[in-house]
Amino acid sequence: MASPARTEAADGREDGQGQGRENGRENGRAKAYGGQETYGQERAYGAYARARDGLRAYRMIAAMWIRSTMAYRASFTMTMLANFAATALDFATILLMFSHVDRLGGYSLPEVAFLYGIAGTAFGLADLSVGSVDRLGRRVRDGTLDTLLVRPAPVLAQVAADRFALRRLGRITQGLLVLGYAIAVLDIAWTPLKVLLLPVMLLSGGAIFAAVFVGGAAFQFVAQDAAEVQSSFTYGGGTLLQYPPTVFAKDLVRGVTFVVPIAFVNWLPALYVLGRPYPLDLPTWVAFTPPLVAAGCCALAGLAWRAGLRSYRSTGS
């Protein structure tokens, strides 16, 4: 809770150690990869090919970072545990609240745990896969983005895979544990549809958060110093969804349903699973729209990213 700066605090630490060396290694990788491209392929560059290239570049850079992290196994274990503990504190706060009350906004602890588990896991998935894009502002400021522009791989893939932090699995683990507890304790009338909705929620939730991450990064092309604004949407959104929608003012719920549609990460589908009405008058079938919303968000974020990248002017220094 209340921890936008924690990314900076946690990630910032990794900077010093071995950065120069790792950058060197990354450079070599990218060059080797670029060499395999031929000219003809360039012309037949469809959207599909571009996505495939992006994924491939992403995979290679991420693998490189994983190898580099695994060089210091003890350090990796410690940072992963810290990541786990830091996110577990969020839940500890909720537990402390429930040591005084039986219900919060009309929801019991297992129900809140259900919302928390889904939001935490979905956010963790997004954080693991594209969480590094929030460093974009810094890259624009210090000019290191230019290095990525000249490499023959999509910039977004490079920025997203940059410093790929496997320790973020700690957050996902913690979210899944809480979710597991909730499912074990809750008395849900399971139907095949509800069972199917669970993985769909986690994946589309992850995609929605990923879109928010990328959209926020696109905004940083314009406002280079505003990493914290991005945090308030990503981390703030993640925190918001840990609590039931009945806790918040109607306008806030409207905002996260219709403007930045993170309500589709867990509130809308999860309340269907829990058999609870959504505070805004929406038909039940919206509980099944998260994949569509996720696709829409990703498309919009992609457009925003492109616009941002096109408007980019180097620092010139």
Added chain:
Amino acid sequence: MYGAVAAGAFRRYATYRVATAAGMFTNTVFGLILAYTYIALWDERPHLGGYDQAQALTYVWLGQSLLAVMAVMGGGFEDELIERIRTGDIAIDLYRPVDLQLWWLAQDAGRALFQLAGRGVVPLVFGALVFDLALPADPWTWAAFLVAVVLGLAVSFSIRYLVALSAFWLLDGAGAVQIAWIAGLFCSGMTLPLNVFPGALGEFVRALPWSSLIQAPADVLLGRAAPLPTYAFQAGWAVALLTLGRLIQSVATRRVVVQGG
């Protein structure tokens, strides 16, 4: 001279206007989320922890205002100091005819002063406009609050100084910094007032130095704690931790000499 260092630090942080505005925005967003959860909590249990709802909401917004000032989640001078220790630049600092601890204290004081003016006021004003807060009208209470903030800063500095010094042994400060902000976030009363922590856990966290950062100044402002005993508690921790920092510093600097930087 230390005044000049503090003024320099103030100006340095004042340069990042967009970052400061972005920080205010974040504090406001998190303040909103927390405020609503507190309302739900206090609806269910009025007078939880001895606060009424208006006091609880005031607590939320005070926390958001003091978060950056107290550097509860780090982000103050310590990153820079750790980096200097790691790279060996610390040897140059030790040549300087200034006291290392006082130098960084002055630096951090300048930073905190700017954060108080830059990031402290706006969240509180926003909170007061949107919610019913229990802010005192008496200027003396505000003055007493500011004294508690200054003492809290001394404690915050002394904790972070120890964290930074650990880099002399660990070389990489990452682990220590991480533990420090996790502890700071939880034990300062940032997520939930320490008065709400149940039983022995509550007693324990209230006795720790971190309670000087948020809980103590908030309680002085809310009129929930008498200023003098609060000051004594904060000053006690500040003196103890600053002295410890000084001791460790002298051990550490001897170590640097042995290492040859």
